Amino acid sequence: MQAFLEVFDIYLLEAVINGILLGGVLALLALGLNLIFxxxxxxxxxxxxxxxxxxxxxxxxxxxxxxxxxxAAPLTILLVAVLGAALHYLVIAPLLTAPPINQLxxxxxxxxxxxxxxxxxxxxxxxxxxxxxxxxxxGDMNFSYARLLSFAAALVGMVAVYLFMTRTFTGTxxxxxxxxxxIMALMGVDTRRIYLITSALGGALAGLAACLLxxxxxxxxxxxxxxxxxxxxxxxxxxxxxxxxxxxxxFVFAEIISLGGLFSDLEWGYVLAFAFxxxxxxxxxxxxxxxxx
Amino acid sequence: xxxxxxxxxxxIGLAALVALPFVYRDPYHLHILVxxxxxxxxxxxxxxxxxxxxxxxxxxxxxxxxxxxxxxxWNHLGLSPWIGIPISMVAAGALALIVGYPCFRxxxxxxxxxxxxxxxxxxxLQVITATRDYTGGSLGYTPNRTSxxxxxxxxxxxxxxxxxxxxxxxxxxxxxxxxxxxSMARYALEAISEDEDAAAAAGVDVTxxxxxxxxxxxxxxxxxxxxxxxxxxxxxxxxxxxxxxxLQMVFAAIVGGLFVSLGPTVGAIITILLAESLRIxxxxxxxxxxxxxxxxxxxxxxxxxxxxxxxxxxxxxxPQRKVPRAHEQEAVQIARPGT
Numbered sequence: 001m002q003a004f005l006e007v008f009d010i011y012l013l014e015a016v017i018n019g020i021l022l023g024g025v026l027a028l029l030a031l032g033l034n035l036i037f038x039x040x041x042x043x044x045x046x047x048x049x050x051x052x053x054x055x056x057x058x059x060x061x062x063x064x065x066x067x068x069x070x071x072a073a074p075l076t077i078l079l080v081a082v083l084g085a086a087l088h089y090l091v092i093a094p095l096l097t098a099p100p101i102n103q104l105x106x107x108x109x110x111x112x113x114x115x116x117x118x119x120x121x122x123x124x125x126x127x128x129x130x131x132x133x134x135x136x137x138x139g140d141m142n143f144s145y146a147r148l149l150s151f152a153a154a155l156v157g158m159v160a161v162y163l164f165m166t167r168t169f170t171g172t173x174x175x176x177x178x179x180x181x182x183i184m185a186l187m188g189v190d191t192r193r194i195y196l197i198t199s200a201l202g203g204a205l206a207g208l209a210a211c212l213l214x215x216x217x218x219x220x221x222x223x224x225x226x227x228x229x230x231x232x233x234x235x236x237x238x239x240x241x242x243x244x245x246x247x248x249x250x251f252v253f254a255e256i257i258s259l260g261g262l263f264s265d266l267e268w269g270y271v272l273a274f275a276f277x278x279x280x281x282x283x284x285x286x287x288x289x290x291x292x293x
Numbered sequence: 294x295x296x297x298x299x300x301x302x303x304x305i306g307l308a309a310l311v312a313l314p315f316v317y318r319d320p321y322h323l324h325i326l327v328x329x330x331x332x333x334x335x336x337x338x339x340x341x342x343x344x345x346x347x348x349x350x351x352x353x354x355x356x357x358x359x360x361x362x363x364x365x366x367w368n369h370l371g372l373s374p375w376i377g378i379p380i381s382m383v384a385a386g387a388l389a390l391i392v393g394y395p396c397f398r399x400x401x402x403x404x405x406x407x408x409x410x411x412x413x414x415x416x417x418l419q420v421i422t423a424t425r426d427y428t429g430g431s432l433g434y435t436p437n438r439t440s441x442x443x444x445x446x447x448x449x450x451x452x453x454x455x456x457x458x459x460x461x462x463x464x465x466x467x468x469x470x471x472x473x474x475x476s477m478a479r480y481a482l483e484a485i486s487e488d489e490d491a492a493a494a495a496g497v498d499v500t501x502x503x504x505x506x507x508x509x510x511x512x513x514x515x516x517x518x519x520x521x522x523x524x525x526x527x528x529x530x531x532x533x534x535x536x537x538x539x540l541q542m543v544f545a546a547i548v549g550g551l552f553v554s555l556g557p558t559v560g561a562i563i564t565i566l567l568a569e570s571l572r573i574x575x576x577x578x579x580x581x582x583x584x585x586x587x588x589x590x591x592x593x594x595x596x597x598x599x600x601x602x603x604x605x606x607x608x609x610x611x612p613q614r615k616v617p618r619a620h621e622q623e624a625v626q627i628a629r630p631g632t
Contacts, residue, residue: 043404094596100403101348105547106595108540112588119581221581229415229536236408267423274416281409282395 011262017143019258020251024151025212027250029227030234031158031243032205038178038241039198041100042092045107048228049114050087050203054080054210055219056118059127069129077207084203085196092199093192111224118221126218150212157208158247161201174198178241230257230270233277253277310460314453323452329558329565330459331521332545336557337466338513339542341473342506344551346402346486350539351392351410354417355385355511357534359518361421361428364436364528367446369427374447378519382512388413389511390504397503400489411536418535433529436522447523455524462520463558466513470554473509478502544591550601559603 033047044050054076061072091110095103135144165171173194177184185191217223234253238245253273260269314323339352362381366372372380392413395401401409421428428434439446449455473479481502484492493499522528531537541564549560568583575582598605 043408091592091596098595098599101346101407102595102599104404104407105348105543106592108543109588109591109595112540112544112584112591114588116581116584116588120585225536229411232408233412236405240404267419270419271416271423274412274419277412278392278409278416281401281405282399 012259014143015258015262016255018147019255021143021147021151022258023251023254024154025209026227026231026234026254027247028154028157028205028209028212029231030238030246030250031161032202032209033231033235034238034241034243034246035161035174035198035205036202037235038243039174040088040092040096040195041181042103043100043107043232043240044087044202045104045228045232046087046111046114046224047202047206048224048231049111049118050080050083050206051210051213051227052118052219052221052224053083053114054207055214055217055223056122057207058211058214059129059219062129063127073208073211076211077204080207080210081200081204084206085200087203088196088199093195115221115224122221124221126220128218129214144216146215150215153208153212157205161205164201170194170197174201230273233274237277237280307464311457314456318453320452323456325565325569327452327455327459327524329561330456330463331517331524332565333558333561334459334463334466334520335514335517336542336545336549336561337463337470337554338510338517340546340551340557341470341513342510343543343546345482345506347503347507348407348543349410349507349510350407350536350543351389351413352510352514352542353534353536353538354410354414355389355514356518356521356538357414357417357421357530358385358388359515360522360528360533361434361518362515363519364434364522365427367436373445374519374523375445378447378516381519382515385511385515385518386508389507393504393507394500397500397507402489411539414534414536414539418530421530421534428530431530433527435527438526448526459520459524462516467554467558469509469513473506474554478505482506541587544587547599547601548590548594550604550607552600553604553607556601556603560601563602 029047029051033044036042036044036047057076057079058069058072061067061075062069067075087107087110091106092103095106165175173184173189174197176187177189177191177194181191184194213227217226230253234249235246237253238247238249253276256273256276257269260272313326317323335352335356339349342349359378359381362384363374363377366377366380367374392409396406396409422430425431436448439448443449481492481497484495484497485499485502489499518533521533545560545564546557547560548563549558550556564587567586571583571586594601600608
């Protein structure tokens with residue numbers, strides 16, 4: 001019995017830590033989505049599909065053209081950033097004054113486009129990078145280097161965005177617009193330019209997430225569906241546009257999924273996370289950190 | 294509201310539709326027609342809510358419940374679909390109430406409502422996949438073929454019978470649509486979609502009205518799922534539930550036209566014919582092409598033609614018609630900014 005409990009605790013601890021590591025990447029995704037929502041007031045339903053395209057970018061650069069991982073990563077980030085800016089320019093900009101639901105549905109259309117574009121162009125095979133990172137054994141617990149690396153890189157990415165937002169003029173303008181979009185135009189800030197930069201930044205974060213996720217998961221056209229919905233729920237749970245709330249919610253969700261997966265199948269972890277989300281929506285409709293009115 | 298001429302047109306159209314399978318018996322074309330009718334019914338069910346600004350991405354969940362509960366009751370308990378379908382509808386309706394009541398009570402609207410319902414269809418999809426011991430998981434599920442009474446098992450080999458069943462269900466959907474359209478609930482719900490506070494001040498019970506239409510819509514969607522399952526005799530989590538199915542409903546309803554009764558039907562005709570012709574034209578190479586075209590169309594429609602094909606056509610034909618309702622004037626004012 002004693003032995004059983006010890007084994008169980010080790011697994012529990014391992015699951016908790018893996019949850020934290022997963023939370024890092026989810027927090028990165030949530031940050032990108034929150035940025036777009038906070039500044040432009042649009043939800044990109046297709047955000048995870050941008051990540052998917054980025055993962056394909058990584059795959060082809062590394063596998064087909066033999067580019068080193070560390071050269072391919074910046075290129076992928078750039079590629080997805082351009083994609084984000086294009087998405088804003090082509091789809092969101094004409095709909096800026098339309099009702100928010102229409103914007104949401106239009107990005108839903110983009111989701112279809114990107115998914116089926118990947119199906120048509122790359123086929124439905126599962127592909128992986130073929131990079132096998134060693135597994136770190138710590139006591140009786142095993143952690144993959146891929147996860148540790150992702151966690152560290154996600155944190156670095158978030159700090160970089162934080163510095164950009166607080167230390168540069170453009171970053172300050174972005175934060176100001178998220179507070180009041182009408183006044184900033186009068187203050188001589190070109191809102192259209194800021195929107196485009198924000199979209200590119202959001203895309204870049206998706207690109208970074210793609211570089212990290214491709215280390216852990218196989219890429220296929222529908223990979224976005226496996227973490228896309230979770231990302232939205234994290235953002236809503238944290239309060240759409242609330243960066244800190246999103247950060248905390250990402251870890252809460254990652255723990256639920258990881259621990260739920262420990263006790264039963266991974267799907268039940270997801271079911272638990274979704275159910276938790278719905279319950280939380282009723283208790284705190286405006287997000288975890290929102291003040292009650 | 295329906296004038297003599299329109300009534301006559303409906304009657305003639307219906308008579309032609311009923312007579313069709315007795316004149317023309319090509320099984321493949323009948324199959325396409327049955328699919329169009331069943332999906333039209335599902336899309337109509339969605340649009341009953343969607344037209345009042347209640348954009349739900351949870352309908353994939355209701356449809357999945359309708360299909361899976363009916364099939365599971367038949368296979369495991371031997372319960373005839375005649376009893377199983379009502380049970381599955383009750384299950385979907387109960388779920389709709391459980392999620393809907395707090396949503397409306399706490400005034401979760403706009404983006405937030407969309408995302409809560411998105412979580413709902415996520416849950417249903419994951420539960421179906423997770424309980425793979427019973428549902429077969431993502432490999433799909435087949436109701437057992439009956440050896441006894443076909444009527445009792447609601448399994449028919451003859452496409453003509455299925456065509457007539459699907460036609461009846463579809464007609465039922467259209468009738469319900471018109472019934473809502475002519476009821477007081479429509480005015481209440483339109484007021485709510487314009488401004489909840491003003492509607493409440495004018496004496497509309499906002500929560501109750503929204504719940505009623507949500508319940509109706511969920512029940513009908515579950516029925517569509519069950520009928521689809523009985524017809525196809527094979528369901529997978531991805532074809533009857535999940536976010537993709539929900540988005541497909543939204544897409545078809547918007548392409549056809551949200552605010553006219555036949556809009557979702559037109560949407561279903563366009564999407565299914567598109568998918569089928571691409572499938573036949575390109576064979577296995579077409580995998581993905583239909584969704585690519587869908588996606589591009591959806592984006593273009595929302596930007597340029599938010600009232601849908603049929604809605605815009607009807608407007609073009611009758612420019613001097615009554616003053617458009619406020620929410621039809623510009624882009625589809627499905628939800629208000631800032632709510």
